[in-house]
Amino acid sequence: MMAPVGGTLGRALVVTVAVLAVLLTSGCAFPVTGRAIAGPEVTAGIDPSFIEGTDGGEEDRLAAAVLRDLERFWGEAYPPLAGDRAFPPLQGYFSVDPRRGGAGGRSVPCLPDVGDIEGTAFYCPSADVIAWDRAGLLPQLRRDFGDAAVVVVLSHEFGHAVQGRLDRDGTVAASPTILLEAQADCYAGLFLRRVRDGALPDLRTGADGIDGAMGALITFRDPVGTSPRNADAHGNAFDRVSSFQDGFDGEPGTCAAMGRERVFTQQSFRSAADESSGGNLGLDELLRAMLPDLDRYFGAEVRRRGAQWTPPTAETGTATCPGSDGALQGPVAWCAGEPSALRIDGNGPLAADHRRIGDYATGTLLASRFGAAALAALDRPTAGAEGGRAALCLAGAYSAAVGTGDSAFGLSPGDLDESVTMLLDEDTASRGTDGVAAASTGYERIRVFRAGVTGGPDACLRGV
Template sequence: MASSSRTPSPARIVAALVVGLVVLVACGHREVVGTASALERISPDEAAGLPITSGPSGPRASTPPIRATALNSDGGPLDQLALAAVTDLYDYWEVEFPATFPGLTFEPVATLLSYDANGQGVLVCGMDTTGVPNAFYCPSDDSIAWDRGVLLPELRNTFSEMAVVTVIAHEMGHAVQYKAGQMGPAMPTILAEQQADCYAGAYFRYVADGESPFFEISTGEGLNAILATLFFIRDQAGTDYLAPRAHGSAFDRVSAFTFGFTDGPSRCAEMDIEELEGRITQLEFAEGDANSGELPIVEENVEHVAGSLREVFARFGDGPALDYQGVSCGNTAPVAFCEAEDVISLDLAALQVIGTAPRRQGDSGIGDFAAFAEIASRYALWVQARQGLPLRGDEAGLRTACLVGAWAGELLPDGAPRPGRVRISPGDLDEAIAELLTEGSLIAADIDGESIPAGFARVESLRIGFEDGMDTCLDEFSG
């Protein structure tokens, strides 16, 4: 979020990349036109209908021979991992491609190339790979290339071996686009990238269903690591979604992946620019936004956020009081809803740790919106209490995440400036995704701090609220 005295042009507001909040907003009901997954699929202990598992994720102990080969390979374990992914993807798309695009057959890409960004450069797609830690598909020569020296080790070491598979699956998604005739000069980069994320999600459903002879993945921590990988490779906050190299915010990339994982490649093939513009949440910074959209977590700004919550949920009453003397009830630090006292108590210093944007790997902070959304989650419990709904259990956690999403959806900067209110800014929703993927997410927790088991369900619940609003949260998660 960020203090500001003006609202960006409506033409620039077809999105809200997740990172910061900003003071000002026209409230009133807002609907994001998009394609949400069927609500009956949102279960606290399932990922798109699959039970949450905590087993191994990665290459299987015994696999078929790897048939794919890459030019310039060093034969090392990372290249072998990438080639195993390519072989598995070939098998997957050999079946799914003609089913998705009747009358067409899938042909392997013409060239696979491995290189080391720190080593001797090679020429591919008209580019010297020296110092280029990347993975990419080149339509001009139908090739997929990857950097085994910097990018793949970073993905493996930060997340898991399956993060490497995620990137290869994404690049194969571009090959699918090209071979299906979807990719052309008129296709915006953002659409190409989101569709490739969706195709990657469809492939990972095949893995999660146990059909891959090469890989396995748990639908708990394993799938969470994949979603975290998409967060890692998101666009920088403030990127114009129509920029030539835009890939999408973490919120939008995770959404696209989810579409494929839930509904399969046919859902991905239906993506077009109209659908994309109806759901994209990627904003540029407004003129006057300070600190890259990051508000300090101080009492004054917390009061601004509380004011926005009171306005968004005004029909339920005046709202609970705020107590800044530290968490005084329950065990949901750094903020709690004290039902008996009708108070939200908070530990401002602990919230400041969460609300500080990380500047290097290993920093414990997430960003201002993560802290403010945790406050919003406890306010959401007050809303549920006013409705006489249970405040304990997984259903309460689902409602809480959904209501936080509904609040965030009302904060898109689509109206005249109103001092003292808050609006969402670039990067805010991505910070919410990061918090939702932490082990003890408070955004998706009940009054006792028990989080929904499935990270997949946490993210989906927030997205449903963001797109469909608070009435959907209260009606659909009413158990």
């Protein structure tokens, strides 16, 4: 997690887009890696005979439904963005089985070696086609994340086609790759919202399907430590889900207007020691480093609002508050009292997630419970959905401030990704002090956390 701060290096969350002249020559690839976060099936399936190389199977029937709904959606959404010009259809779609030599014996544009498509999908701008690995990629997406993962991958690639059609003056073509990918993620979120709302003829999914789509996105992030200036950068998990959510909650113009002013959190490692550890501290080391900084940050915020702050004592062993029936808040609990206490169960789920996800999964929980302590000091609700939502939002505000001001350390490159993974996985960081979760979906938990990252504590206390 924590890298020592020296001078301006502490500003870990402000990495602006570099000016690069990069045009994708073969779209972008979607390798499947990482841990599965399951989503339910999307109801879909139509005749895929318009797809080159199709075997007529279940994967291509799903792909066909996605592509036909994308054509319908953009047929309506594109003209208002393009001066009433009609949406030009793509030149084709290719379903490829790399084990059998291609798309039904046909060569695939932009794919000199058919083996290069294994585990990927891409949009080829020079030929204006989308191609995918039918035998490997689509089945694994469905197994790991549900059918909505296929929807998000193909709608992302279709988004690149939209980019090219709207690029009348070459501005988009000259944009950094990370910005092109963010805009395509935004277009994917825009489309998935219409799927979720039942506004399209062939596709249907529920809220859990959206979580499945986001679970797929976070496994497609860049390797931790990739510079945002890298010519092939696609974005970290936090940046990718942020772009997706901007589209999901926005309109076509929201994504089309995305430009170089967009701020990305992706960063490279700033020291050899941080890189060698993968940016992770052990649990005990994290507690020693982070608890004083949480006291510093939340104490300053409470005092700034004219209230008294007494830091909670830290106790390890169980996460059960006196008078409660079990660990209602999860493995980290804030317990009211004189003085109040932060109770930490360092075994079981906390230790497992610390190893599996990374140290800032633990850090996010700690920050949310300090958020509850700050709410109590400000005479704000700490229980129920309202309390859980505000505490989670304050955890996001703290995460954005780490490495600034008097903070003794900064976030490592993978830390916000660890927050996203944990929030998509479970609800403990969003629970009020009575154990009531603020949100039942990973989408909403990430949205609330992001509101704190971007809006700061004032936004959290106004309500999110």
